[in-house]
Amino acid sequence: MAQKAIIVGVNLQSVEAHQYEMEELRQLCIACDIEVISMISQNSDSINPQTYIRKGKLEELKIEINNLDADLIVFNDEITPSQINNISKELEITIYDRTYIILEIFKRRATTKEAILQVDIASLKYMLPRLVGLREGLSRQRGVGGNGAHGRGQGETKLELDRRNISDRIAFLKKQLQSLTEERSLQRKRRKQNNIPVVSLVGYTNSGKSSTLNAFLNYSLHIKKEVMEKDMLFATLETASRLIRLDNNHEFIVTDTVGFVNKLPHQLIEAFKSTLEEITEADLIVHVVDAANPNYETQIQTTNDV
Numbered sequence: 001m002a003q004k005a006i007i008v009g010v011n012l013q014s015v016e017a018h019q020y021e022m023e024e025l026r027q028l029c030i031a032c033d034i035e036v037i038s039m040i041s042q043n044s045d046s047i048n049p050q051t052y053i054r055k056g057k058l059e060e061l062k063i064e065i066n067n068l069d070a071d072l073i074v075f076n077d078e079i080t081p082s083q084i085n086n087i088s089k090e091l092e093i094t095i096y097d098r099t100y101i102i103l104e105i106f107k108r109r110a111t112t113k114e115a116i117l118q119v120d121i122a123s124l125k126y127m128l129p130r131l132v133g134l135r136e137g138l139s140r141q142r143g144v145g146g147n148g149a150h151g152r153g154q155g156e157t158k159l160e161l162d163r164r165n166i167s168d169r170i171a172f173l174k175k176q177l178q179s180l181t182e183e184r185s186l187q188r189k190r191r192k193q194n195n196i197p198v199v200s201l202v203g204y205t206n207s208g209k210s211s212t213l214n215a216f217l218n219y220s221l222h223i224k225k226e227v228m229e230k231d232m233l234f235a236t237l238e239t240a241s242r243l244i245r246l247d248n249n250h251e252f253i254v255t256d257t258v259g260f261v262n263k264l265p266h267q268l269i270e271a272f273k274s275t276l277e278e279i280t281e282a283d284l285i286v287h288v289v290d291a292a293n294p295n296y297e298t299q300i301q302t303t304n305d306v
Contacts, residue, residue: 002035005096006064009076010053011043020295021262025076028101028261032108037068051086052079058090065093072096077263081130099126099265106268114184117177118275122267124170131162177271188281196243197252200282204299205259207290213242213256220244227256239275255282260306262298269306276306 007025011018018041026036042057051058052075061073072094079087079097087095103126106119191198201209210227217224222245239258245251255278269276279285287303289296 002033003071004037004069005029005034005072005074006038006040006061006068006070007036007074007076008040008053008061009042010047011041012045012047017298020298021076024262025074025098025101028098028105029074031105032101034072034074034101036074037070038064040064047077049080050083051090052077052083058087062091065091074098074101078265084130098263099267102261102265103268114177114180114275117173117180118268118271121170121173121177122265122271124166124173125267125270126265128163128166128170131159131166184278188278191253197283198255198281199252199284199286200255200257200279201286201288202257202279203259203288203303204290205261207259207288207293207299209256209259209288210240212286212288213240213254216244216254217242219246221247222251239278252283260303262302264302264306 007022007029009018009022009025022039022041026039029036040057040061042053044054048054053061064070065073070093073087073091073096075095075097077097078099079095084095103119103123106115107123110116110119201212203209214226217226220243222243225242227240227242240256242254243251244254257279258272258275287300289300293299
């Protein structure tokens with residue numbers, strides 16, 4: 001049974017742009033099996049540094065939670081640890097933010113070893129400063145015993161242990177990711193030695209990159225192994241590469257990269273850096289845009305910014 005959520009946002013821009021962001025957040029929640037039962041917005045020239053929204057709107061939110069029997073609140077921006085603490089004192093409810101929802105989608109969709117490592121690193125970096133104030137805690141994986149430097153000190157608090165364990169886990173995962181990154185770099189070098197041009201497809205999530213790659217395959221004489229295409233946000237996270245061989249003996253590789261989204265968490269951009277390097281190494285970048293989307297100009301700008 002899907003959890004019921006109220007999504008909350010502060011409008012710092014035009015009404016249309018804000019409505020687009022809130023609708024996108026609703027779609028992101030749906031991708032996480034969360035049912036959005038209400039949307040609350042506050043027009044303001046700034047975000048409240050203490051509680052994200054102003055006191056009056058917080059009271060309105062409290063009433064809405066009780067009336068609708070909501071399970072959780074999802075904020076449209078990344079909430080700071082101190083904001084989580086302050087909001088938690090006012091509202092007895094689970095608190096998520098846009099960053100958490102996007103990370104959760106990536107966690108559920110990652111299937112290759114590299115994508116799983118990248119998402120794990122991003123999630124742990126997000127959790128680290130939020131250990132205080134997270135209402136539901138963390139599912140932890142601890143190593144067993146040992147007499148090394150990481151033993152339990154008598155004066156060490158549980159919070160300090162958690163922080164250190166997460167930091168150690170991030171370092172361990174980064175080492176594993178580094179070896180995969182080096183492997184990917186070798187593959188790129190081999191491709192360059194073979195003088196096969198590389199075309200990178202980039203664009204907003206659900207803009208049609210996978211469909212475009214499959215369309216290229218229709219013209220190829222090489223084995224036609226299609227990639228998954230689905231009308232949903234972040235349907236695929238893996239980088240897919242296909243050789244396109246034309247009847248004039250020309251050939252090139254088309255690479256479909258991870259899609260972008262408004263307010264893409266910086267933790268993900270950092271963790272997926274090795275994947276995004278595929279774009280910088282390309283001979284040609286094709287920016288795929290869904291011109292039927294009324295907000296395509298914002299999507300173009302978001303992709304260019306990343």
